Amino acid sequence: KNEVEQSPQNLTAQEGEFITINCSYSVGISALHWLQQHPGGGIVSLFMLSSGKKKHGRLIATINIQEKHSSLHITASHPRDSAVYICAVMEYGNKLVFGAGTILRVKS
Amino acid sequence: DTEVTQTPKHLVMGMTNKKSLKCEQHMGHRAMYWYKQKAKKPPELMFVYSYEKLSINESVPSRFSPECPNSSLLNLHLHALQPEDSALYLCASSSRDPANYGYTFGSGTRLTVV
Numbered sequence: 001k002n003e004v005e006q007s008p009q010n011l012t013a014q015e016g017e018f019i020t021i022n023c024s025y026s027v028g029i030s031a032l033h034w035l036q037q038h039p040g041g042g043i044v045s046l047f048m049l050s051s052g053k054k055k056h057g058r059l060i061a062t063i064n065i066q067e068k069h070s071s072l073h074i075t076a077s078h079p080r081d082s083a084v085y086i087c088a089v090m091e092y093g094n095k096l097v098f099g100a101g102t103i104l105r106v107k108s
Numbered sequence: 109d110t111e112v113t114q115t116p117k118h119l120v121m122g123m124t125n126k127k128s129l130k131c132e133q134h135m136g137h138r139a140m141y142w143y144k145q146k147a148k149k150p151p152e153l154m155f156v157y158s159y160e161k162l163s164i165n166e167s168v169p170s171r172f173s174p175e176c177p178n179s180s181l182l183n184l185h186l187h188a189l190q191p192e193d194s195a196l197y198l199c200a201s202s203s204r205d206p207a208n209y210g211y212t213f214g215s216g217t218r219l220t221v222v
Contacts, residue, residue, distance in 0.1 A: 033210065042114075042215030043151070043198060086150060095164075096211065098150035 003027050004099040006087050012105045019074040021102045023087030026068065033096070034061050034072045035086040043086070046072070077106045112214035114199050120220045123189060129217045131182040131199030137212070140182040142174060143198040145216070151198055157182060189221045 005024045013019050023032070034046045047054050047061040049070065054061050058077075063070040074081055087099040112133045121127050131140065139158045143151035156164035157176040171193075173185040182199060199214040 031210070035213075040196075040218065042196075043200075043213035045210055045213065048210035088150075095153070100150055101148075 002100070003097050004087055004089055006085075006099040006102050008102060009100065010103045010105075012107065013077050015078060015106055015108045017077050017106075019077050019081075019104065019106075021072045021085050021087075021104070023070045023072075023099055024068060025070075025087075025089045025097075027089065027091055027097070029089040030092055031090040032063055032070050033086075033088040033090065034070070035088055037084045037086060037101075039083075046085075074104075079106045079108050082106050112199055112201055112212050114197075114214035114217050116217060117215065118218045118220075120222060121186065121189065122222055123191070125189075126185070126187045128186065129184040129197055129199075129219075131184075131201075131214055132180055133201045133212065134180055135201065135203075135212065136179075137201035137203050138179060139202045140176065141200040141202075141211075142182070142184050143200065145196040145198055147195075155184075186219075189219075191221050194220045 003026050007022045031048050031050045033048050036044045036046050046059060049061055049063040051065060058075045060073040072085060082105050084101045084103050086101045088096045090096055115130045141156050142154040144154050145151040153166050154168045155174045160176045160179055171188050175183040196216045196218050198216045200211045202211045
């Protein structure tokens, strides 16, 4: 079993839909990242969380440390949101452990 | 300046060539990382430099040779690579306290070995 599990692996949505991507982890962490990667591109850090909830524009990230679970929500999705979304946890000692990623496609 | 800059963006090299990938940041971060990412896979850690000293080498073959000449620069020297080394090579940096300040990733170098 991977230390970081994401679901779903693939997600297709219609423009305007509310999207949720989930991340569960099994190790003790100091922080959790949500990352975005467009095809063939580099990685952009969207959020870093150690507790609670963060919001940036149409993106919202939450984390429940007790349940070892985090979610990334996208409101009013748009085709430009199409990308791979990666959950990565920072173990104590600052090592990043990546999930397999969720491939999101938003159709117009 | 809140970016990690990687050059070149694309590189095609033969198996007998020697080339270098470069990574630069001016955020005062004291930890820098090289990751390798194959298509449709998450990044894999290769090397970590902390305060310009190599602190982690994840059993990477010697045909990859990292170098950290100063606190802003990180190089990855490539020699006698194999076609299976073709991948996206990502550089990242973090502050002394990444749990509070996170990581910053570069855009990557897309390497093709022919």
